[in-house]
Amino acid sequence: MAFLVTGAAGFIGFHVTRALLERGERVIGVDNLSPCPDPNLQKSRLLLLGQYPGFTLHGLDISQPDAFAALAGERRHIQGIFHFAAQAGVRLSLENPYLFADANVRGHVGVLEFARDLPGLKHLVYASSSSVYGRNTKLPFAETDPVDQPGSFYAVSKRSAELASSTYSYLYGIPQTGLRLFTVYGPWGRPDMAYYSFTRAIMEGRPVSLYSGRTLSRDFTYISDVVSAALAVFDKPPAQGTARVLNVGSQRPQSVRRLIEVLQEVLEIKANIQELPRPAADVEKTWADISALFYLTGWRPEFELVDGLSLFVRWYCFYAAG
Numbered sequence: 001m002a003f004l005v006t007g008a009a010g011f012i013g014f015h016v017t018r019a020l021l022e023r024g025e026r027v028i029g030v031d032n033l034s035p036c037p038d039p040n041l042q043k044s045r046l047l048l049l050g051q052y053p054g055f056t057l058h059g060l061d062i063s064q065p066d067a068f069a070a071l072a073g074e075r076r077h078i079q080g081i082f083h084f085a086a087q088a089g090v091r092l093s094l095e096n097p098y099l100f101a102d103a104n105v106r107g108h109v110g111v112l113e114f115a116r117d118l119p120g121l122k123h124l125v126y127a128s129s130s131s132v133y134g135r136n137t138k139l140p141f142a143e144t145d146p147v148d149q150p151g152s153f154y155a156v157s158k159r160s161a162e163l164a165s166s167t168y169s170y171l172y173g174i175p176q177t178g179l180r181l182f183t184v185y186g187p188w189g190r191p192d193m194a195y196y197s198f199t200r201a202i203m204e205g206r207p208v209s210l211y212s213g214r215t216l217s218r219d220f221t222y223i224s225d226v227v228s229a230a231l232a233v234f235d236k237p238p239a240q241g242t243a244r245v246l247n248v249g250s251q252r253p254q255s256v257r258r259l260i261e262v263l264q265e266v267l268e269i270k271a272n273i274q275e276l277p278r279p280a281a282d283v284e285k286t287w288a289d290i291s292a293l294f295y296l297t298g299w300r301p302e303f304e305l306v307d308g309l310s311l312f313v314r315w316y317c318f319y320a321a322g
Helices: 011-022 039-049 067-074 090-095 097-115 153-172 194-204 223-234 256-267 290-295 305-321
Strands: 002-004 025-030 055-059 078-083 124-127 176-181 207-211 242-250 272-276
Touching: 002 011, 002 067, 002 242, 011 025, 011 039, 011 078, 011 223, 025 067, 025 256, 039 055, 039 067, 067 097, 078 223, 090 097, 090 153, 097 124, 097 153, 124 153, 124 223, 153 176, 153 242, 194 207, 194 305, 207 256, 223 242, 223 290, 242 290, 256 305
Parallel strands: 002 025, 002 078, 025 055, 078 124, 124 176, 176 242, 207 272
Antiparallel strands: none
């Protein structure tokens, strides 16, 4: 089977692409290769993927209307799409909302326009975010909760993509599932994420910035669990003309302070914690109700925080040393 994976050089797209290639599938990767905090990390991901004969990469900016013209010859082959290309970062979205409108809204529409002309498409699975729950206070977050009070423009862009998918499914019969991902972490991850930057700061003896409040917590979800969820969902497409959303989380929220404590234990280094006021765009708590995903696929997360962070630190020490 041939899959299109957007954001193939990114964190989640890389891991899903690698899992598909390990299964013997053919993957057509798309990425705009935009500047990132660690360009060597991006290059290293692509070097690994390039070792698989079933992988091809196209450097495309999917927010441009004619971007997918380069894939015209692949239309009849593609049976599955994993759409992970996006601009991430809650606080960055407040500084540059146009960037997020282009990447996350226009880019999503570009994928939908391409998908509607694929004769053999079985399922389009795309990344949404727990951020769409915004200022909701009822916990845990469930897919049936209202999502009309976003707390950042990043959340706006992701919710807009969900609404676009619902419309395209209704109009053009595209089976789609949006994965509302909860704080994904693990090897090959994004350097701007807290677990990654905390690890680097602790190892380098620099202060770790912790937003004030002992109730600040996240539903940390290890990358391998996200990959297994995405693949399980793909195999269970909704009825034609239907779009749905599903939470993907550990269902075991942990305080950010606990995250630092575990990193200290794993690294055997004391952190120098510097407390700062919490930005308004950062929600206080996230917690996923994953019952819908379980009933559909039988999926359950396997990794506890201490196990996932141990694997991340082992990878980080190897990567940093290289």
